[in-house]
Amino acid sequence: xxxxxxxxxxxxxxxxxxxxxxxxxxxxxxxxxxxxxxxxxxxxxxxxxxxxxxxxxxxxxxxxxxxxxxxxxxxxxxxxxxxxxxxxxxxxxxxxxxxxxxxxxxxxxx
Amino acid sequence: xxxxxxxxxxxxxxxxxxxxxxxxxxxxxxxxxxxxxxxxxxxxxxxxxxxxxxxxxxxxxxxxxxxxxxxxxxxxxxxxxxxxxxxxxxxxxxxxxxxxxxxxxxxxxxxxxxxxxxxxxxxx
Numbered sequence: 710x711x712x713x714x715x716x717x718x719x720x721x722x723x724x725x726x727x728x729x730x731x732x733x734x735x736x737x738x739x740x741x742x743x744x745x746x747x748x749x750x751x752x753x754x755x756x757x758x759x760x761x762x763x764x765x766x767x768x769x770x771x772x773x774x775x776x777x778x779x780x781x782x783x784x785x786x787x788x789x790x791x792x793x794x795x796x797x798x799x800x801x802x803x804x805x806x807x808x809x810x811x812x813x814x815x816x817x818x819x
Numbered sequence: 820x821x822x823x824x825x826x827x828x829x830x831x832x833x834x835x836x837x838x839x840x841x842x843x844x845x846x847x848x849x850x851x852x853x854x855x856x857x858x859x860x861x862x863x864x865x866x867x868x869x870x871x872x873x874x875x876x877x878x879x880x881x882x883x884x885x886x887x888x889x890x891x892x893x894x895x896x897x898x899x900x901x902x903x904x905x906x907x908x909x910x911x912x913x914x915x916x917x918x919x920x921x922x923x924x925x926x927x928x929x930x931x932x933x934x935x936x937x938x939x940x941x942x943x
Contacts, residue, residue, distance in 0.1 A: 744929035753936050759929040806878045808866040
């Protein structure tokens with residue numbers, strides 16, 4: 710079964726840039742679209758990246774997504790970190806008709 | 820604006836069933852599918868299944884096959900998720916999410932709008 714692996718946690722200071730990785734277990738992660746969801750404590754998830762690198766309206770351009778086929782991974786990069794970016798981030802893709810989520814990464818901005 | 824509004828919290832006993840609703844507004848309901856995702860306390864996101872609002876076709880995560888049923892009512896733009904034979908480990912927040920696809924090549928484009936979540940507690 711296809712799995713997505715994320716680091717459990719990352720931390721960085723305000724104003725800096727952080728990158729969260731999402732590595733596919735098998736096959737090519739580029740075969741299907743990858744999405745990224747942000748979940749603040751006590752709230753529902755919201756979409757920050759869809760179709761690998763597209764931002765929904767209202768998501769600041771500090772958020773960007775990319776795919777690296779050589780490492781079979783997707784990445785979410787947040788630049789100019791703000792304290793409001795502190796949240797859990799989940800990557801999501803597809804395995805046949807199944808939706809697969811990564812385990813989530815807790816981003817601490819301190 | 821595009822919105823998904825879910826039904827209220829539920830408390831159920833083991834062995835019972837629960838049916839959660841998800842009412843869509845602000846878009847053409849039949850142009851998208853609905854995925855259902857749950858999150859147990861302190862845990863990550865778990866996909867439960869997807870249903871096409873266009874034709875009612877559904878596919879379910881293998882883990883809960885046989886216990887879950889997803890339906891839609893296009894007259895009210897509402898999706899439903901019913902989970903039967905509830906166990907304590909079904910205690911979770913259940914989310915519906917609008918999902919784009921499949922497109923002409925069979926690709927899905929991710930979940931873009933989420934409901935507020937429905938807490939389901941299973942306890943004797």
